[in-house]
Amino acid sequence: MLVMVVMFSCIGREFFAYKSRFKSDGEIAEMTDLDAEPSKVNYDTFMMSMNAISLILLNEEWHMQMYDLMRCFTRNVVAFYIVAIIIGEITIMKLFLALFINNYLEIITQKGVLQIKKDEEEE
Secondary structure, three states: OHHHHHHHHHHHHHHHOOOOEEOOOOOEOOOOOOOOEEOOOOOOOHHHHHHHHHHHHOOOOHHHHHHHHHHHOOOOHHHHHHHHHHHHHHHHHHHHHHHHHHHHHHHHHHHHHHHHHHHHHHO
Protein backbone atom coordinates (compact mmCIF):
# COMPACT_ATOMS: atom_id res chain seq x y z
CA MET A 1 0.00 0.00 0.00
CA LEU A 2 2.80 2.39 0.91
CA VAL A 3 4.57 1.55 -2.35
CA MET A 4 1.45 2.53 -4.28
CA VAL A 5 1.12 5.83 -2.38
CA VAL A 6 4.77 6.67 -3.00
CA MET A 7 4.46 5.74 -6.68
CA PHE A 8 1.39 7.92 -7.28
CA SER A 9 2.97 10.73 -5.23
CA CYS A 10 6.02 10.73 -7.48
CA ILE A 11 3.90 10.63 -10.62
CA GLY A 12 1.66 13.45 -9.38
CA ARG A 13 4.64 15.50 -8.33
CA GLU A 14 6.24 15.04 -11.76
CA PHE A 15 3.12 16.22 -13.56
CA PHE A 16 1.63 18.85 -11.25
CA ALA A 17 4.34 20.31 -8.96
CA TYR A 18 4.43 24.14 -8.81
CA LYS A 19 1.99 24.43 -11.71
CA SER A 20 -1.34 25.11 -10.02
CA ARG A 21 -1.19 28.63 -8.62
CA PHE A 22 -4.06 31.00 -8.08
CA LYS A 23 -4.34 34.74 -7.49
CA SER A 24 -6.22 36.06 -4.48
CA ASP A 25 -9.34 36.60 -6.60
CA GLY A 26 -9.35 32.95 -7.73
CA GLU A 27 -7.94 33.51 -11.21
CA ILE A 28 -5.20 31.26 -12.57
CA ALA A 29 -1.78 32.84 -12.03
CA GLU A 30 1.12 32.90 -14.44
CA MET A 31 4.33 31.09 -13.56
CA THR A 32 6.11 34.44 -13.04
CA ASP A 33 3.46 35.83 -10.68
CA LEU A 34 5.08 36.03 -7.25
CA ASP A 35 1.95 36.70 -5.16
CA ALA A 36 0.20 33.57 -6.38
CA GLU A 37 -0.81 31.02 -3.79
CA PRO A 38 -0.88 27.26 -4.32
CA SER A 39 -4.10 25.39 -3.75
CA LYS A 40 -4.68 23.91 -0.29
CA VAL A 41 -3.82 20.40 -1.48
CA ASN A 42 -0.98 20.38 -3.98
CA TYR A 43 1.91 18.32 -5.29
CA ASP A 44 4.70 20.84 -4.64
CA THR A 45 6.63 18.77 -2.09
CA PHE A 46 6.85 15.04 -1.56
CA MET A 47 4.94 15.18 1.73
CA MET A 48 2.17 17.32 0.24
CA SER A 49 1.88 14.92 -2.70
CA MET A 50 1.65 11.96 -0.30
CA ASN A 51 -1.04 13.87 1.58
CA ALA A 52 -2.91 14.47 -1.69
CA ILE A 53 -2.77 10.80 -2.67
CA SER A 54 -3.85 9.74 0.82
CA LEU A 55 -6.87 12.02 0.53
CA ILE A 56 -7.68 10.46 -2.84
CA LEU A 57 -7.54 6.96 -1.36
CA LEU A 58 -9.70 8.01 1.58
CA ASN A 59 -12.20 9.67 -0.80
CA GLU A 60 -11.85 12.99 1.02
CA GLU A 61 -12.47 15.95 -1.27
CA TRP A 62 -10.46 14.43 -4.12
CA HIS A 63 -12.84 16.07 -6.57
CA MET A 64 -11.83 19.54 -5.31
CA GLN A 65 -8.17 18.72 -5.99
CA MET A 66 -9.08 17.49 -9.43
CA TYR A 67 -11.14 20.60 -10.25
CA ASP A 68 -8.30 22.91 -9.17
CA LEU A 69 -5.87 21.06 -11.41
CA MET A 70 -8.37 20.96 -14.26
CA ARG A 71 -8.57 24.75 -14.09
CA CYS A 72 -4.80 24.98 -14.64
CA PHE A 73 -4.41 22.10 -17.08
CA THR A 74 -6.71 20.29 -19.45
CA ARG A 75 -9.28 17.64 -18.67
CA ASN A 76 -6.55 15.01 -19.02
CA VAL A 77 -5.99 15.39 -15.26
CA VAL A 78 -9.08 13.20 -14.82
CA ALA A 79 -7.17 10.17 -16.15
CA PHE A 80 -4.62 10.42 -13.31
CA TYR A 81 -7.37 10.60 -10.70
CA ILE A 82 -9.40 7.76 -12.20
CA VAL A 83 -6.38 5.45 -12.31
CA ALA A 84 -5.33 6.40 -8.76
CA ILE A 85 -8.85 5.85 -7.40
CA ILE A 86 -9.43 2.54 -9.16
CA ILE A 87 -6.06 1.02 -8.30
CA GLY A 88 -6.17 2.42 -4.76
CA GLU A 89 -9.69 1.23 -4.01
CA ILE A 90 -9.00 -2.24 -5.40
CA THR A 91 -5.83 -2.50 -3.31
CA ILE A 92 -7.55 -1.34 -0.14
CA MET A 93 -10.48 -3.67 -0.78
CA LYS A 94 -8.17 -6.65 -1.29
CA LEU A 95 -6.21 -5.86 1.88
CA PHE A 96 -9.35 -5.65 4.01
CA LEU A 97 -10.79 -8.77 2.41
CA ALA A 98 -7.58 -10.68 3.13
CA LEU A 99 -7.66 -9.46 6.72
CA PHE A 100 -11.27 -10.53 7.21
CA ILE A 101 -10.72 -13.94 5.61
CA ASN A 102 -7.62 -14.52 7.73
CA ASN A 103 -9.48 -13.67 10.95
CA TYR A 104 -12.45 -15.80 9.90
CA LEU A 105 -10.21 -18.79 9.20
CA GLU A 106 -8.50 -18.40 12.57
CA ILE A 107 -11.86 -18.38 14.34
CA ILE A 108 -13.12 -21.39 12.39
CA THR A 109 -9.89 -23.27 13.06
CA GLN A 110 -10.03 -22.54 16.79
CA LYS A 111 -13.67 -23.60 17.04
CA GLY A 112 -12.97 -26.72 15.03
CA VAL A 113 -10.06 -27.70 17.29
CA LEU A 114 -12.15 -27.05 20.40
CA GLN A 115 -15.02 -29.14 19.03
CA ILE A 116 -12.68 -32.05 18.22
CA LYS A 117 -11.20 -31.90 21.75
CA LYS A 118 -14.72 -31.92 23.28
CA ASP A 119 -15.70 -34.92 21.18
CA GLU A 120 -12.54 -36.81 22.26
CA GLU A 121 -13.16 -36.03 25.95
CA GLU A 122 -16.73 -37.27 25.74
CA GLU A 123 -15.63 -40.62 24.34
